[in-house]
Amino acid sequence: MKKTGYIFIIFICLLFFSPALSHTKTYIDIDSPSFRRFPIAITYFKNLGGKDNKGDMSKEIFEVLTQDLEVSGLFTIMDTSLFIESPVNSESGNDNKINFGDWSIIGVEALVKGSFRFDNGNLEIEAKLYDVFHGRFLVGKRYVGERQDLRKMIHRFCNEILLSFTGEKGVFDTKIAFVSDESGYKEIYVIDFDGHNMIKITNHKSIALSPAWSPDGKMIAFTSYKNGNPDLYVKDIIVNKEDRISHYEGLNIAPAWFPDGRKLAVTLSLEGNPEIYVLDKDGKRLKRLTNDWGIDVSPTWSPDGKEIAFVSDRSGNPDIYVMNSQGEDVKRLTFQTKYSASPKWSPKGDKIAFSSLAEGHFDIYTMNPDGTDVRRLTSNSGDNEYPSWSPNGRFLTFTSARGGNKRIYIMRADGSGQRQIGAFKGNQLNPCWSPRLQ
Amino acid sequence: MVKRLSVYLLVFGLIVSFSLFLNACSKKALREGIEKKEEAAKAEEKVKEELKGEPKEETKVSQPLKSEETDKAATEAQLREEELKKQREREEAARKEEAAIKEDAAKREAAVREEFENTDIHFDFDKFSLTNQAREILAKKVSWLQGHTDLKIKIEGHCDERGSNEYNMALGERRSNSAMQYLVTAGVEAARVSTISYGEEKPLDPGHDEDAWAKNRRAHFKIE
Numbered sequence: 001m002k003k004t005g006y007i008f009i010i011f012i013c014l015l016f017f018s019p020a021l022s023h024t025k026t027y028i029d030i031d032s033p034s035f036r037r038f039p040i041a042i043t044y045f046k047n048l049g050g051k052d053n054k055g056d057m058s059k060e061i062f063e064v065l066t067q068d069l070e071v072s073g074l075f076t077i078m079d080t081s082l083f084i085e086s087p088v089n090s091e092s093g094n095d096n097k098i099n100f101g102d103w104s105i106i107g108v109e110a111l112v113k114g115s116f117r118f119d120n121g122n123l124e125i126e127a128k129l130y131d132v133f134h135g136r137f138l139v140g141k142r143y144v145g146e147r148q149d150l151r152k153m154i155h156r157f158c159n160e161i162l163l164s165f166t167g168e169k170g171v172f173d174t175k176i177a178f179v180s181d182e183s184g185y186k187e188i189y190v191i192d193f194d195g196h197n198m199i200k201i202t203n204h205k206s207i208a209l210s211p212a213w214s215p216d217g218k219m220i221a222f223t224s225y226k227n228g229n230p231d232l233y234v235k236d237i238i239v240n241k242e243d244r245i246s247h248y249e250g251l252n253i254a255p256a257w258f259p260d261g262r263k264l265a266v267t268l269s270l271e272g273n274p275e276i277y278v279l280d281k282d283g284k285r286l287k288r289l290t291n292d293w294g295i296d297v298s299p300t301w302s303p304d305g306k307e308i309a310f311v312s313d314r315s316g317n318p319d320i321y322v323m324n325s326q327g328e329d330v331k332r333l334t335f336q337t338k339y340s341a342s343p344k345w346s347p348k349g350d351k352i353a354f355s356s357l358a359e360g361h362f363d364i365y366t367m368n369p370d371g372t373d374v375r376r377l378t379s380n381s382g383d384n385e386y387p388s389w390s391p392n393g394r395f396l397t398f399t400s401a402r403g404g405n406k407r408i409y410i411m412r413a414d415g416s417g418q419r420q421i422g423a424f425k426g427n428q429l430n431p432c433w434s435p436r437l438q
Numbered sequence: 439m440v441k442r443l444s445v446y447l448l449v450f451g452l453i454v455s456f457s458l459f460l461n462a463c464s465k466k467a468l469r470e471g472i473e474k475k476e477e478a479a480k481a482e483e484k485v486k487e488e489l490k491g492e493p494k495e496e497t498k499v500s501q502p503l504k505s506e507e508t509d510k511a512a513t514e515a516q517l518r519e520e521e522l523k524k525q526r527e528r529e530e531a532a533r534k535e536e537a538a539i540k541e542d543a544a545k546r547e548a549a550v551r552e553e554f555e556n557t558d559i560h561f562d563f564d565k566f567s568l569t570n571q572a573r574e575i576l577a578k579k580v581s582w583l584q585g586h587t588d589l590k591i592k593i594e595g596h597c598d599e600r601g602s603n604e605y606n607m608a609l610g611e612r613r614s615n616s617a618m619q620y621l622v623t624a625g626v627e628a629a630r631v632s633t634i635s636y637g638e639e640k641p642l643d644p645g646h647d648e649d650a651w652a653k654n655r656r657a658h659f660k661i662e
Binding site: 186207209210223225228229230250251253254267269274295297298311313317318338339341342355357362383385386401429430 | 564600601602603604605607608609611612634635636639640646
């Protein structure tokens with residue numbers, strides 16, 4: 001992994017002590033049925049010195065801010081042409097200089113301003129958020145790093161913006177692991193949630209599948225045919241060390257980390273039939289959980305670790321089932337179609353996302369963990385498969401073949417805001433959203 | 439009188455000494471002749487030996503030899519050489535014929551092997567049960583395997599692209615197991631058959647329609 005990938009924002013400091021105590025007030029209640037988008041204005045950040053070729057950095061800051069706040073679905077981003085104050089080169093800095101009346105008159109309720117300086121390879125960005133309606137400063141951050149850290153700095157500031165308005169940090173600095181066949185082989189890659197900064201994780205020149213982030217975000221478990229058989233590997237992406245943890249005869253597939261990161265639920269077929277087992281992180285076999293004639297694959301833990309949802313064809317077709325962590329109390333959850341697969345338990349435990357075949361196409365659905373309240377999130381857009389939750393449960397990543405090849409998409413948990421991320425060659429599959437990363 | 443006698447004596451003396459001289463000369467000539475003959479014989483023997491050992495050096499050695507006997511030896515060596523060459527050619531032809539027969543057999547065998555490896559059995563969507571057609575193909579494979587008891591095979595289970603790839607890995611394993619079960623039940627030693635599932639990861643046809651999918655839902659056979 002490139003050291004630049006995890007850069008060094010040398011320090012992130014709260015510039016100003018905020019008397020507004022923004023965290024105590026929730027401006028946007030995301031879960032309220034009467035929720036409405038918050039009108040926000042994003043200004044171009046002022047260049048305080050140093051090189052900025054053709055205003056590239058200024059533009060990129062603006063684009064990342066706009067993209068992240070749009071993806072959140074919480075804001076209406078005001079068109080800069082409506083600004084009374086010129087958006088470019090507008091003054092930043094002294095709060096007293098902001099004429100909040102200029103902003104409220106065009107319907108803006110929040111304002112993002114800032115500045116940057118790029119000197120001797122060092123990039124310094126200062127960003128501030130204001131509550132226009134109440135005419136006050138909400139939050140300000142100063143970030144120091146290198147040029148390539150620009151996007152990450154702005155992603156982090158957008159996390160702060162969300163924290164201010166909703167009481168919950170954004171997930172704009174998280175990543176997505178996935179499989180791509182663009183090299184002619186199936187390898188694991190990692191990208192930022194917005195498709196930037198692609199890093200190749202495996203170079204097995206074989207078939208690598210099913211990446212699964214460890215809960216601490218430091219490791220990725222996956223299946224690979226590197227040694228001829230589908231075996232399980234765990235790669236520590238911080239120190240770049242890879243171990244083959246399970247290579248029993250037959251299948252060693254579908255890893256799912258237990259919430260404490262010390263063990264994994266997997267599918268093995270060493271006893272002749274694909275069953276779900278629990279292995280510790282070093283591959284020691286601990287316990288067999290399923291015991292029936294059918295296929296049992298794709299386990300996913302409830303966030304409290306007490307239950308596992310999985311796919312079984314024990315009643316003839318693949319359906320989603322749930323059992324407790326000892327393999328008991330097995331219940332079938334899906335009945336509506338002839339093919340349901342790829343369950344993923346939401347981080348808050350309130351939903352299970354899955355894909356299901358109806359009218360000749362696979363689509364993404366969510367349901368409650370008891371199988372009720374089934375909601376279809378995608379439709380009329382080719383095959384949509386492999387859902388995976390963002391760490392705050394507000395978004396899902398998935399693959400869609402709506403444009404021909406299978407590509408990585410993200411959407412909000414209600415199915416709105418579907419957008420392709422990145423533009424890669426070949427086909428992509430098995431996207432897995434990272435936990436929050438340090 | 440005395441003068442005449444002394445002349446006679448002188449003449450006699452001269453005759454005797456001359457004859458003695460002639461005698462000596464002829465003896466020396468004889469000795470030289472014998473020595474020459476012996477040398478020639480030795481040289482001939484050496485040539486013969488060398489001819490036996492290294493026929494390639496024939497010309498080099500025979501050049502300095504001028505005698506009739508060495509010419510004869512050289513001719514004989516040449517004759518022998520030609521005979522050897524003919525024999526070699528005869529053997530070569532025989533070998534070629536044999537090889538051609540073998541190659542023919544190998545080609546036929548390779549064709550059968552190829553047919554064995556390239557005739558897949560196919561499955562319905564999300565199924566791993568054997569169709570009647572699959573059973574017919576497997577019956578042929580059984581008889582071939584029984585005629586080649588030294589060979590081991592690997593059965594690959596494959597799926598079409600629809601559905602989850604993890605489920606398809608398991609389904610592919612089921613498919614390869616179905617085929618193996620048939621072979622073993624029909625009498626093929628289980629130790630000769632291994633299986634692997636590639637799920638949907640190695641499609642035969644990259645298309646996205648039922649034609650491609652039908653081709654891709656298969657068990658493939660490989661001779662190891």
